[in-house]
Amino acid sequence: MLRSRIxxxxxxxxGAIAALLLIGSTGCVEPEQGEDPGEYFSDGDYGxxxxxxxxxxxxxxxxxxxxxxxxxxxxADETVWVGxxxxxxxxxxxxxxxxxxxxxxxxxxxxxxxxxxxxxxTTHPRYFQKVSVCGVEQRYYGSYTLEDSSGGILVLKDSxxxxxxxxxxxRITARAIMKNFDSLAVLAYSDEExxxxxxxxxxxxxxxxxxxxxxxxxxxxxxxxxxxxxxAPTNQNFNEMRIQSLEDPNIEWLASVDAELGRRGIGPKVGxxxxxxxxxxxxxxxxxxxxALGQLEYVEP
Numbered sequence: 001m002l003r004s005r006i007x008x009x010x011x012x013x014x015g016a017i018a019a020l021l022l023i024g025s026t027g028c029v030e031p032e033q034g035e036d037p038g039e040y041f042s043d044g045d046y047g048x049x050x051x052x053x054x055x056x057x058x059x060x061x062x063x064x065x066x067x068x069x070x071x072x073x074x075x076a077d078e079t080v081w082v083g084x085x086x087x088x089x090x091x092x093x094x095x096x097x098x099x100x101x102x103x104x105x106x107x108x109x110x111x112x113x114x115x116x117x118x119x120x121x122t123t124h125p126r127y128f129q130k131v132s133v134c135g136v137e138q139r140y141y142g143s144y145t146l147e148d149s150s151g152g153i154l155v156l157k158d159s160x161x162x163x164x165x166x167x168x169x170x171r172i173t174a175r176a177i178m179k180n181f182d183s184l185a186v187l188a189y190s191d192e193e194x195x196x197x198x199x200x201x202x203x204x205x206x207x208x209x210x211x212x213x214x215x216x217x218x219x220x221x222x223x224x225x226x227x228x229x230x231x232a233p234t235n236q237n238f239n240e241m242r243i244q245s246l247e248d249p250n251i252e253w254l255a256s257v258d259a260e261l262g263r264r265g266i267g268p269k270v271g272x273x274x275x276x277x278x279x280x281x282x283x284x285x286x287x288x289x290x291x292a293l294g295q296l297e298y299v300e301p
Contacts, residue, residue, distance in 0.1 A: 053166055053294030055224075055277055056203035060149040064118035064171060069150035071117060071174065072184055074110045081179040082133065082187065085113030088175060110177060117153075117186075118171035118195065119146035120202050122222050122279045124291035125162040126260060129154075131180045133187065143185075145220050145279045145289075146170060147205070152220030152279065154185040164194045166292055167201030182215070182282035206277050212251055213286040223288065224277040225253045226299060233257045233267040240287075241267065243274065246301075254287035261290065273299045 074083065086109055125144040130137065142157040155172065164170055176188035196202070206222040213223075230252065231242035239262040245251040255276050257267050268274050278288040278295040290296055 051293035053277075053292060054201065054203040055206050055222075057206065057208075058203070059205050060120060060147070060202075062118070063148045063150055065116040066112060067150035068117055068119060068146065068148050068153050071112065071115065071177070072151065072153060074112050075177065075179050075184055076108050078179065079181055080132070081108060082176065083108035083110040083113070083178070084176045085110060088114075113177070114173050114175045114190075116171055116173050116191075117146070117148070118169060119148040119152065120204060121145070121164055121166055121168045121170055122147050122152065122204055123289060124166055124258075125157055125164065126160045127154075127258065127289065127291060129156055129183075129185075131156070131178070131183075131185075133178065145281075146172075147221060147279070152222075154183055154220060154281070155189065156185050156187055165198075165201070166294075167204055168198075169195040169202055171195055182219075184220070204277075209253075210245065210247055210251070213253060213280060215282050215286050218280040219282045219286065220279060222277060222279050224275065225288070226275045227253065227273065228301075229268045229270050229272050229274060232270045233262065235262060239267065243276065246273070254285050256281075256283075256287050256289055257296075258289065258291045261293070266293065266296070268296070268298065273301045275299050 075081065076083065084107055121144055123143075123145040125142045127143040127145075129140045129143045131140070132138070140156040140158050142160040142162055144155055144157060144162075145152050146155050171191070171193045172186065172189040173191040174186045174189050176186075178185055178187040204222055206224045208224045209218075225243060225245075227243040227245045229241060230244045231237070231240065233239040233241040233256075239257040239259065241255045241257060243253045243255060245253075255278070261267070275297045276288050276290060276295060277297075278290050280286060281289045
């Protein structure tokens with residue numbers, strides 16, 4: 001009985017030793033390696049993101065069925081105003097109901113509507129606007145500017161998904177327009193159509209300025225300014241930039257970098273010289289609206 005116990009104990013010890021030797025031997029074996037990814041992938045190269053836009057001093061030579069400037073002439077001289085086409089009143093009772101209280105503004109009827117307008121897109125379609133339409137707050141995330149040979153206008157678009165870009169020629173049927181303080185916009189439209197192919201965009205017409213902005217002459221049209229940055233855009237100032245003329249230090253221009261570019265850290269530093277070519281808007285001051293990298297160029301002083 002004792003002998004069998006001793007034999008069993010020896011077998012256990014030898015089994016443990018054999019297991020340890022087996023573990024040790026496998027630990028010395030080189031693990032199998034996969035293929036070297038360096039044969040297929042490099043470390044990559046660093047470069048600057050480009051977003052080229054073709055610009056031109058050649059004016060446009062077309063309008064739609066109604067020139068944009070003529071449509072702007074139909075706006076009422078009020079601070080906040082909405083105009084609908086005949087027979088198409090706003091479908092919500094209340095603030096835009098003609099039967100409401102006498103002290104509330106009755107929406108206008110614009111006999112020119114509905115009408116086709118067309119122009120070159122000059123703002124990437126992601127300009128955010130929040131307005132009150134007939135007492136109901138509306139948010140438009142994909143607004144853009146449209147310009148023909150007569151002038152430009154803002155188009156309120158609720159979606160940032162668009163089949164067009166800066167330089168595309170777009171036609172819409174305007175059905176309602178609105179004035180919101182200093183903004184003149186197409187409020188409702190249909191039949192949005194791109195009239196060119198992606199490889200046949202029109203160079204964006206611009207006028208170079210050496211004077212201060214004038215709301216009556218510049219708003220919704222593309223202007224180019226060159227100067228030194230005296231206020232850099234940051235998330236603390238709503239990405240507002242101030243540019244001082246190199247020729248006349250008494251002249252300064254405001255510019256806004258849109259939120260999308262701002263989140264990416266796009267924006268020159270104080271002291272840098274830049275050239276901005278972008279549409280002018282009138283929102284808390286007359287200013288350039290930068291929505292694409294191609295609208296902002298750094299210049300050697």
